[in-house]
Amino acid sequence: MEFKISDKMRNMKPSIIREILKQMSDPTLISFAGGNPAADSFPAEDIARFSDELLRQDPVAALQYSVSEGVPSVREAVRAFANRRERVAKENDGVLITSGSQQILDFAAKCLCNEGDVVAVENPAFLGAFNAFRSSGARLAGVPMEDDGVNLAALEAVFAAPEKPRFFYCIPNFQNPTGKTMSLAKRRAVYALAVRYGVPVLEDDPYGELRIAGGPVPSIKSMDTEGAVIYAGSFSKILCPGMRLAYCVCDKKLMAAFVVAKQCSDVHTNVWAQRVCEAMLTRTDMDAHIREIRKIYAAKAALMMEQLDEKCPQVRYTRPEGGMFIWGTLPEGADMPAFVRECLARKLALVPGNAFMVDEEAPCGSFRMNFSTPTPENIVKGVSVMAGVLAAQGL
Numbered sequence: 520m521e522f523k524i525s526d527k528m529r530n531m532k533p534s535i536i537r538e539i540l541k542q543m544s545d546p547t548l549i550s551f552a553g554g555n556p557a558a559d560s561f562p563a564e565d566i567a568r569f570s571d572e573l574l575r576q577d578p579v580a581a582l583q584y585s586v587s588e589g590v591p592s593v594r595e596a597v598r599a600f601a602n603r604r605e606r607v608a609k610e611n612d613g614v615l616i617t618s619g620s621q622q623i624l625d626f627a628a629k630c631l632c633n634e635g636d637v638v639a640v641e642n643p644a645f646l647g648a649f650n651a652f653r654s655s656g657a658r659l660a661g662v663p664m665e666d667d668g669v670n671l672a673a674l675e676a677v678f679a680a681p682e683k684p685r686f687f688y689c690i691p692n693f694q695n696p697t698g699k700t701m702s703l704a705k706r707r708a709v710y711a712l713a714v715r716y717g718v719p720v721l722e723d724d725p726y727g728e729l730r731i732a733g734g735p736v737p738s739i740k741s742m743d744t745e746g747a748v749i750y751a752g753s754f755s756k757i758l759c760p761g762m763r764l765a766y767c768v769c770d771k772k773l774m775a776a777f778v779v780a781k782q783c784s785d786v787h788t789n790v791w792a793q794r795v796c797e798a799m800l801t802r803t804d805m806d807a808h809i810r811e812i813r814k815i816y817a818a819k820a821a822l823m824m825e826q827l828d829e830k831c832p833q834v835r836y837t838r839p840e841g842g843m844f845i846w847g848t849l850p851e852g853a854d855m856p857a858f859v860r861e862c863l864a865r866k867l868a869l870v871p872g873n874a875f876m877v878d879e880e881a882p883c884g885s886f887r888m889n890f891s892t893p894t895p896e897n898i899v900k901g902v903s904v905m906a907g908v909l910a911a912q913g914l
C-alpha cells in the first residue's frame with residue numbers, strides 16, 4: 520500500500536535525540552545525550568505497593584473509564600501539591616491531568632493556533648515543544664536566551680509585531696537545554712509584557728522541583744492575576760516518566776478547550792496511574808522523596824562540573840541551579856558538529872546545540888550534556904573522551 524502522509528506530518532522530522540538514543544543498544548556507548556531521570560530515583564516499591572493494594576481492594580477505581588479532566592480526587596491532590604509552596608492554581612483555574620506534559624504542549628498549539636499562526640519561543644528550547652507546535656501548523660519566532668532568561672527587548676519586539684504570537688513558550692527553571700534559570704525580575708517583566716500585549720504565557724516547568732543550588736524563584740503562574748499563564752507541571756522527573764503523568768493549570772475557559780482536545784486525543788489519562796499518583800501524593804512524604812532525588816542530582820552535577828573544570832577548561836558551560844542539563848560552548852571558531860561527531864565515534868553521545876534552535880541550520884558552537892542519567896564512573900570517563908577530542912582537534 521502506498522500511504523499518502525499528510526502535509527502536516529510529512530514535514531516533521533523525527534527527534535534527533537530519539538535517533539541518537541537508538542544507538543544506545545551499544546553497551547559500550549556513554550550517553551550524555553538523553554534526558555532520562557536517574558533510574559535509582561524511581562519509587563518502585565511504593566508504586567508496586569499502592570498498585571497492588573488498589574487492584575485488590577478497588578479494582579474498578581483503577582480499571583474503569585473515567586472523566587477527561589482527570590479523576591476528581593486526583594485533581595484535588597494535584598492542586599494541593601502544586602499549591603503547597605506558592606499559589607500556582609487560583610480560584611478561576613482548572614487542573615487537567617494529562618498524559619505527560621508533552622500532551623499539554625500539543626494541546627496548547629492545537630487549541631490556540633490556526634495554520635500559519637506564530638508562537639514565540641525561547642531560543643534555544645525544548646525540541647519536543649517545537650515539534651508539537653509545528654505539528655499544529657504554527658510558525659516559531661525564536662527569542663534569544665541570555666544567562667538570566669530571554670532577551671526582553673527581543674520578546675517585546677515579537678509581541679508587538681503585526682502577526683502577534685498566539686502564546687509565548689518558556690521553561691523558567693533549569694531550562695532544557697541550557698540549564699539556565701529565569702531571574703525573578705525577568706519573570707515579572709515577561710508577565711507584564713504578556714498582559715500588556717495580550718499574549719498568553721505557556722510556562723513549562725517539569726524541572727522546577729529539582730533545585731540543587733540557590734533559592735526558589737516564584738513561578739510566573741504564581742504572579743498571574745489575569746488568567747494569562749498556562750502552567751505545565753509533570754511527574755516525570757519526580758515520580759517516573761513511564762507512568763506518563765502531568766498536569767496543566769490554566770484558566771477554566773481555556774481548560775474547556777483542552778478537555779475537548781483530551782477527549783479527541785486519548786479520552787482521559789490512565790486511571791490506574793492517576794490513582795497510584797494520588798496515593799504517592801497523599802500517603803507518602805513526597806518532599807522527602809524529592810530531597811533524595813535532588814541529592815543524587817546535586818552530586819552528579821557537581822562531579823560533571825568538577826571534571827569539566829579539570830579536563831576541559833576551554834569549554835565554557837552554564838552552572839545549572841537544578842534540572843538535568845549543562846550547556847557547553849566550544850572556543851570561538853571551533854567546529855561543533857565535528858566535535859560531537861568525533862565524541863560519538865569515541866563512544867560518547869552528546870546532543871549538538873542546533874537541535875534545540877528554531878533554525879537548525881544556523882551556526883552554533885554549543886552542545887548539551889545530561890548529568891542525571893550517566894553513572895558517576897561514566898561521567899568521569901565521558902568528560903575524558905571530550906578532553907581527548909578537544910586535544911585531537913587542537914582546541
Ligand code: PMP
Binds near residue numbers: 647695764
Ligand atoms: N518539557 C520539557 C522542557 C522537557 O524537557 C520534557 C521532557 N523531558 C517535557 C516537557 C515532556 O515531559 P513529560 O511529557 O514526560 O512530562
